[in-house]
Amino acid sequence: MSAMRVVLIADTHGYLDPRIAALVADCDSALHAGDIGNADVLAQLQPRGGRVHAVLGNNDTARQWPQDQRELLVSIPWEAHIALPGGELVLVHGHRLPAARRHERLRARYPQARAICYGHSHVLADDRHGWPWVLNPGAAGRARTLGGPSCMVLTASVDGWQLEQHRFVQRNPRRRALDPTAEHARQRAAAAHR
8 A cells, every 4th residue: 555644533522524525525534632522523534545444432322422322332442553555553542641740741642653643631732742643633523622623634645654733713603712811721721631
């Protein structure tokens, strides 16, 4: 296989932004790093290659999913190891690790991976300064998108991996602009949650 385009998403909480769904359609595979929210989100992931991998997040519980969709939860793992051209990508939600030194802990736990994709914090993070890479695509829905819905597209080949970040303008006309002090406090809280 030559190059493979893989979209990385997380934290949809029951809603997939349609602009991200459009990006998925142009990829070979879709990986969801947890807090899916319902089966409808997974059904909207329609990559051209048809491959969809997802892991559970701390909010993917029977109590929080629609009653008629709860059976699907038993088939979704807590972590996944996906073989891609040029290496392995580990997919986890990340909520079981404390925010302090999370990237360091993920690297120690999965040293064989080329990249680790996690969610939970809703904060877009592209940490390619160490090995393996640690990536968080941010939130791909409406909840706590911290600047707008986001995702990443990984192009994986035996010769190398390239990563694109995508962030879209938040579509919520009812949301009032935050004052600078509140925005600064929100950013500090988000950074502490990583």
